[in-house]
Amino acid sequence: MAVFATLTGKLAQLLSSAKAKSDHLLHTHVGLVPNPVSERSKHLRPRIHDAQMFRSVCPYCAVGCGQRVYVKDGRVIDIEGDPDSPVSDGCLCPKGSASFELVVNPNRWTTVKYRAPYATDWEDKPLDWAMDRIAQLMYETRESTFRETNEDGNPLNNTLAIGSLGGATLDNEENYLITKLFHSLGMVCIENQARI
Numbered sequence: 001m002a003v004f005a006t007l008t009g010k011l012a013q014l015l016s017s018a019k020a021k022s023d024h025l026l027h028t029h030v031g032l033v034p035n036p037v038s039e040r041s042k043h044l045r046p047r048i049h050d051a052q053m054f055r056s057v058c059p060y061c062a063v064g065c066g067q068r069v070y071v072k073d074g075r076v077i078d079i080e081g082d083p084d085s086p087v088s089d090g091c092l093c094p095k096g097s098a099s100f101e102l103v104v105n106p107n108r109w110t111t112v113k114y115r116a117p118y119a120t121d122w123e124d125k126p127l128d129w130a131m132d133r134i135a136q137l138m139y140e141t142r143e144s145t146f147r148e149t150n151e152d153g154n155p156l157n158n159t160l161a162i163g164s165l166g167g168a169t170l171d172n173e174e175n176y177l178i179t180k181l182f183h184s185l186g187m188v189c190i191e192n193q194a195r196i
């Protein structure tokens with residue numbers, strides 16, 4: 001029995017030393033060619049090496065895949081899947097993978113476009129102006145169309161004159177706030193373009 005144990009121990013030693021040698025060879029050789037990594041390659045770094053990383057969420061759909069946004073010198077230089085995301089585990093679909101092209105794109109609109117009633121041209125407007133106008137129009141429309149009761153005197157407390165069509169990117173929390181606000185205004189035409 002003792003002989004068998006000694007033999008097993010020696011065999012384990014030999015195997016582990018052979019594995020250490022093969023690990024070493026794998027790190028220092030390609031096939032039989034030694035030192036395949038050039039001095040230059042040893043000092044190469046990925047372009048995101050010294051960039052600042054910000055965690056974000058893909059803007060496209062309600063799956064909400066996690067993204068890492070890399071910023072250097074005040075500019076976004078790359079967007080990748082976030083391996084720490086419990087939703088997507090580092091993966092992005094082809095659309096999410098192309099988010100960088102959405103952000104860094106000379107054709108991207110960065111101002112509010114407004115076309116006045118009966119006008120044929122679009123105007124650029126500040127975001128605050130657009131927010132004020134939306135709030136004002138919602139207020140006026142609700143004031144003029146709110147119904148407390150129907151013809152039989154039964155309570156309604158609603159308006160059918162304002163509706164909301166949500167985008168696919170809205171997540172649970174945003175939809176919760178939208179529902180809470182709009183229902184409290186008496187709106188009943190509330191829809192969401194959900195992709196999940």
Ligand code: SF4
Pocket residue numbers: 058059060061062063064065088091092093094095096097
């Ligand atoms: S568009 Fe693709 S990457 Fe973006 S959240 Fe949806 S599934 Fe994820």
